[in-house]
Structures are given as C-alpha cells and as structure tokens.
Amino acid sequence: MSSSTSSSRGIYLKILTAITLGMGASVGIIRLITYANDVSGDTILGRVYEARDALPQITAEENPVVMFFGSSMVEAGFSPRQFDRQAAEHAATVKSFNFGFGGLNPLYQDYLSRRIEDAFNEKNRRLKLAMIEFNPFQATVTRRQRALPDEDAFITMLADDKEIWEWVWRDPERGIRMLNIRYIRDNISAEMITHHFGGDLRAPMERISGRDDEEVVKRRDELGQKLVDGVREDYPDYPNAAWYYPWQGGGTIPEERSPEMVAMYHDYYATLRTEYRMKSDRLRRVQTADILQLNFDEELIEAFIRIVKNFQRFSDQVAVIMLPRNTAWIQYPPEARARLDDAVARIERETGLEIYDFQDLDAVTPEMFSDTTHLARYSGDVAFTQHLVETFAEDLKP
Amino acid sequence: MVFNTPIFFVFFVTFLLFYGFVFLQKKPRVYFILVSSLVFYGAWNYKFIPLLVGSAVADYFIALAIGGTDDQRRKKLLLTLSISINLGILGLFKYADFVLSSVADFLGLLGYQASMPTLEWVLPVGISFYTFQSMSYTIDVYRGVMTPRKGLIAFTTALAFFPQLVAGPILRARQILPQFHDIPTPTWDAAKRGFLLITSGLLKKTAADLLAAPVATAFDASTAVSTLETWIGVLAFAGQIYGDFAGYSDMAIGIALLIGFQIPLNFRLPYIASSPIDFWRRWHISLSTWLRDYLYISMGGNRTGHRLRNIFVTMLLGGLWHGAAWTFVAWGFFHGVIITATHALREIDWLKPFHGSSSRWIKLLKWAMTFYLVLLGWILFRATSLQSAWDIFVNMHVWSNTPHTNPSAWIIAGLTISTLVWMHLMDAVILHKREAIEKRPWLLWPLLILGQTLCLFIGEPSNEFIYFQF
Known part of the structure; x- marks a missing residue:
C-alpha cells in the first residue's frame, strides 16, 4: 500500500469519525432536552x-x-x-x-x-x-394540513418496523426520515418541536x-371543580389513566353516581353550551x-x-x-x-x-x-x- | 434528495466509506463519483438522467471538434450547434409553455381568443445550472481560453458532480475539469473548513425555512395584510432566499471540500452592498460572472459604446434565467434599470463626490438605498403575479392595519431582522476569521456541534430549496 493511499484513508477515517461523533453529540443533546421536558x-x-x-x-x-x-x-x-x-x-x-x-x-x-x-x-x-x-x-x-408537521412522527410512533421499512422501499426519502425519527430521535421530529414552540408566533x-356572562363562568368553574372532586371521592382507586381498563376505555356511568352528581353534570354541560x-x-x-x-x-x-x-x-x-x-x-x-x-x-x-x-x-x-x-x-x-x-x-x- | 435530509446523510456517509476505503485509484474514483451523482440526480427523476448525460456527451464532442479545427467558420458553426442544443433543451423544458401562454394572452389582448396547446412537461431539476455550465466549456474552447481535454467520463462527471449539480454554483470547466483529471485528496484543514461551511449552510437553510411562514403571510394571504406584516414578509423573503440559496451553496462547497474538491464561493455578504452593481458582485457570483463573461462580453461589453444597453439586456435575460414568468422578467428588468441608472449617475459630475465619499453617513445612506431597492426587487421575484407584486408594493408604502394583524408581529419583525443580521455576521466570521476558528479545536468543535444541534432541533416540513425550481 502506498503512503499516499494510507494517508488518504487516514483523512477519510478522521472525517467519518468527526461526523459520527459530532452527530452523536448533537443527537444526544436533543434527546436530553426532550427527556428533560418529558416529551416522548x-x-x-x-x-x-x-x-x-x-x-x-x-x-x-x-x-x-x-x-x-x-x-x-x-x-x-x-x-x-x-x-x-x-x-x-x-x-x-x-x-x-x-x-x-x-x-x-x-x-x-x-x-x-x-x-x-x-x-x-x-x-x-x-x-x-x-x-x-x-x-x-x-x-x-384542512385537518390534514394542520397536522402535516407531525405526520411522519405520528406514523413512526404507530407503525411497526416492517411498515417503516416498507416506507423506505416505497419512498426512500420519507422512509429514512421515519427511521431517523424512530431510532435516532426517539419519535420526536424537528418539525414537531418547531410546531410546538412556534405556536405563539x-x-x-x-x-x-364577545364573552360569556361572568355569572355563567363562575358557575361553570364551581361545577367543574365539584365534578373533579366527585370523581376523586367516588373512584378513589382511579389512577388518572387516559385509557382505564376497568372502565373499558370509556368513562364513568350514571348507575354508579348519585342522582345529585348526575344532575350536576347536566348543569355543568348547560353552562358549556x-x-x-x-x-x-x-x-x-x-x-x-x-x-x-x-x-x-x-x-x-x-x-x-x-x-x-x-x-x-x-x-x-x-x-x-x-x-x-x-x-x-x-x-x-x-x-x-x-x-x-x-x-x-x-x-x-x-x-x-x-x-x-x-x-x-x-x-x-x-x-x-x-x-x-x-x-x-x-x-x-x-x-x-x-x-x-x-x-x-x-x-x-x- | 436534499442536503439537509437524513437520506442525504445516509447517501453521503455511504459515499465516503466507498470513496475513502474501497475506490482508491483515480479512475475508479471518477467512475464512482459519476455513478453516485447519477443516483443522487435520479432520486428526483431518473428519466432525466439521459438529458443530463446527453448534454455532456454533445458538448464534449463538440468541444473536441472545435479544438481540432482551425477553420473559424467551422468553429463558429460548432459553437452555434452547442449553444442551440443547450438553449434548445432549456427552451423546450423551461420556456415553451411560458411562450405559448404569453402568445395566447397577447392574442387575447388583441381580441383573438386563441387556445394554445401547452406541453406541461416536468422541469428537470438543475437544468438551468448544468446547461450553462456545459455551454461555458464549448465557449471557452471556442475562445481559446482552454484546450479541450480528452476523457468523456471525466467531463460528464464534472458536469454531474453531485454537490453542485442541482443548484450550483455554476462552475466553469476550467475550474472543475482539471480536478477530475488529477483527483485531489482532502487535507484535514480543508475538511475542517468543509464542516464549518456545511454547518453554516444548514443553519442558513433552517433559518430560511422558519422565515417561510411570515413570507407566506405577506405574499400568499387571501385577505388584506397590514403594512407592518407586508414589510416583515418582504424582509423575511430577503432572508429566506439568501438563507436558502447561500445555505445550499455553502453546503455544496463544504461537501466538495470533504472529498478534496474546490468550488469557489457563490455569495459574499450581499446585503451589505453599497450599490446595485456591488450587490451583483456579491450575490450568486457564479451566475453574475457567467452572464458577464458569456453574455455581456459576447455582446461587446464595454467596448461597443452600448455599455448600458448590454448591461440592461444581460440583466433582463438574467431575470428570465430564474424562471419562466413575467415576474422574473420584471425582476431582471428592474435590476437592469437600477444598474444602468447607477452607472449613468456615476457619470454625472456633481454626484461624483457622493460616489467617492468615505463619510460614514453617506456610506450608510448608500447601503440603505441599495437594500431598499433590493427589497423592492424581491417583491417581483416572490410575487405570484405582477398585480400581486404591485399590491404588495402599495401595501408597503401606504399605511394600513387589519383586525387580523398578528399581535406578535413586532416580535416576528425583530426575529426576522436578527436573522438577517445573524446570517451576515456568521458569513463575515467565516470569511474573515475562519482560519482563527479552525486553529482552535476547543472553539471549532463545540461551535459545530451547537450548530448541528440547532439544525436538528428545528425543522419545517417540505421546504425544498427554492433555487431547485430554476
């Protein structure tokens, strides 16, 4: 092997190492930020x-x-x-x-x-x-357009490995983006972050x-708090899950509540309408x-x-x-x-x-x-x- | 496949692995670059690969034929053939529909309802760049500026070289072709410069994508837009087009440097220009010098007594190069007017002290006037029609407010101006302090990682590079 060939290899090794370490550090920082903000x-x-x-x-x-x-x-x-x-x-x-x-x-x-x-x-x-x-x-x-910044990240979160690889063959650009979102970025795309933080701008x-009558707002707030307290009292074991197995993914049912509480729900919804x-x-x-x-x-x-x-x-x-x-x-x-x-x-x-x-x-x-x-x-x-x-x-x- | 996507990262790392460790000899490396470049180009639309290769093959043999004859008439004929092929390709794919629809519109104005068939062909990516690059080779050979070099593969590879294939810079054969005959090896210093330019380009592109939203507010709104938001939109477009195009150019130069190839700078702090002439010495330098060397000089340049006419025609055609629409023609026309006006004003005796003044205030005034004129030009460049451009111009200069004005508009204005300033500061540092940064690893690497992190943190969906459409 000539010395020029080996020195050329040395340069490319250095370049690839720099790319790997640099990208690794950047991705590490991103993951740290999303982890610290409980975004996943x-x-x-x-x-x-x-x-x-x-x-x-x-x-x-x-x-x-x-x-x-x-x-x-x-x-x-x-x-x-x-x-x-x-x-x-x-x-x-x-x-x-x-x-x-x-x-x-x-x-x-x-x-x-x-x-x-x-x-x-x-x-x-x-x-x-x-x-x-x-x-x-x-x-x-309209619904699709508004969700566009999050589209690839959502698909990545719900697709399995095979489906993501199918994307790679069907549309390599999007597919590799999805692989990146899943395996490198822990499901959080840059578009998702920008969309989230850029909202205020x-x-x-x-x-x-116009606005609601102040009395109605006050009544709504009071009823809302009572309903929250009521759930805590009636369901002390409820773990605040978004999808709760004992409730089969649905909500509470009137048969389990007192007639007063059910009436309070009706009143509350009336203040919403x-x-x-x-x-x-x-x-x-x-x-x-x-x-x-x-x-x-x-x-x-x-x-x-x-x-x-x-x-x-x-x-x-x-x-x-x-x-x-x-x-x-x-x-x-x-x-x-x-x-x-x-x-x-x-x-x-x-x-x-x-x-x-x-x-x-x-x-x-x-x-x-x-x-x-x-x-x-x-x-x-x-x-x-x-x-x-x-x-x-x-x-x-x- | 664009530079700031994961697929390009995979492509380039794979390329480096093979280029640096498998294909070690000159010839295999040239072949490998050619195949990689065609894969890169084919990722958009492989059907246009024959057009690119065909253009290269035609100009290669025409240049050889020009170099092989002393008959001036024959040389001229061959050059005409080369120009006809390149402009023919460009005309057919880029301008045919524009001409046909304009003829129909013109006949309509005369009262004839003409229904013109249009081709509606897809515009091959990068066609304006590689046809100009290829044409410059035959013109240089014809002028005797360079002798034709044997090696069809090297020539085709130089034309298809992936870092600069789709959006320039427009290289001259004499700048790039020798590098494919004597394949360079990168130095570590060049690689560090490459990393710096890639990161600077990525940051600019990221900023450009973020500026797309205020630009759309001013240019694409279906309802009335306030004066403040119109100004923000126009300023944001100045930032977007610069960040997008200069960002791409920086990345192209940086990527080439990582494999040892040298590509000249395409931008040099354009928004600090002190006159329209100065602006064109700083903006898209590879196009402005191309137009100067191959169009302006071909028309006689300064020598024929028609200097202003030649400048005007050059700028008009330069505008048309950017796109097949009357807004681009108007943009070229506008720049033709302000450049010829600048030249004409310089000839007026009582204004000469103003031009030569070293006063800070006069310099500031000249900068402000130039920047304002450039902004007006960008309205024509970005507007969807001449009517829309006029509406935006009026909106900028006649105060209006709307109930829909974004309450954060002043914050967005501040961010837009900061982005413009920051992009130029970054470029100034790279232009003037690059070596000092490169010598300090404790500064260089954290800066690069910080830049990369920002680019990975922020993103907007589907904002392709604007200059790809040209």
Missing part, C-alpha cells in the same frame, strides 16, 4: 399507547369482544360498560371497549388498526363486532367577539377541520377504507357508523352535503358495507352535546349507546 411518544399519544398496551388483556377476555374505533367523538359518545349491561338484557354477553382517540386522523388510525389486528391474530382471536366511526371532520384537507385564528362558546367552538372547528364545507382529502378517505378492510380481516362483523351531529350548530350547505354523499358512496362501494348514518338520530338532541360535535356524558352517550345496543343486540347473540 408516551406523553404525546398517552391514551393511544395505554389502549394499545391493553390489547393482550383484551384479546384474553373470556366473552366475545366488541370494539368501537374512532375519534374523540367516540371517546365521548360511547359508553362500553353501559353497552355491555344493556346487551346482556338482550341476551347478548359481550365485553366492549372504547377505542376513540382525539388528535388522530385516518392515516394514523390505519396503523393503529393494524396493531389491533396484530394483537388479535397473535391470540388467534376474532372481534365479534367492530364498530368503526366515519368522522367526516377527520378526513378533510403564528397568527391567531379569527375569533368570535352558551351561544358564545358554541359559536367559538364551531368557528375553531371550521378553521381546523373544515367541518361545514367538508373538502375531503383523498388520501385520508383511502386510509379510512384501509382501516375498514383491516378490521374486516379479523372481525365477524364490521359496522361503519356516523355519529350523531349537533343539528343546531352543524348544517351542511348543499355542496358539502354532495361531497359527503360522494365520500360515503365511495366507502360503501369499496368496503361492501352500508354505512349506519346516525347523524340525524331523533334520540339525540342538541341538549345532549357538550359542544358542537361531542356528546355529553350521562345524556348524549347514554342515548347513543342505547341506540347502538338496539341496533346490534340481535347480531351479538350467541
């Missing part, structure tokens, strides 16, 4: 991870398993323990779970549904009934002028999810269809459901209605299922909502869950 996949996807971690226990359940999979509207609107009790009255013994999660869109839910499928396949188990929410607000272009969204708050809430959801015009994102609709197909592979019955709509606040103009009809028709065509459209359910009135989209506890969830039991009880009988 666990803190970002707390409820999702807790539900995912409960899957081995769910698949070991003795009774047939029912799952309602969807958004925060499912989280608020489906009471699994009430469902089980009422289904038993119809001679159907099941164990149901609330798999509704806020902050996701169908792209991420697609990966989460595959994790559920993995868990069921591992135990060679099938779902008795999979209820899947089609939430039009989750599938809009972004132009504020348009707001509704002031005109100012409802208008503000609707405007915010228009700005963040285009809930009135419903301009759909093709990829999100395709992802939703994949979710249904994922569940179809390991479920005896799959039902796609649209949750009740707060008709006092959400009315679609004709062009939005047409877009929604097109999306529904496409989903039905590609999945072979007819969607249960409960958007205009008579049993659910605008007073049963806590805001413009979410059902209120002890009223909306009760009415809607009862309707689900009536719809599916026959199918759940052994």
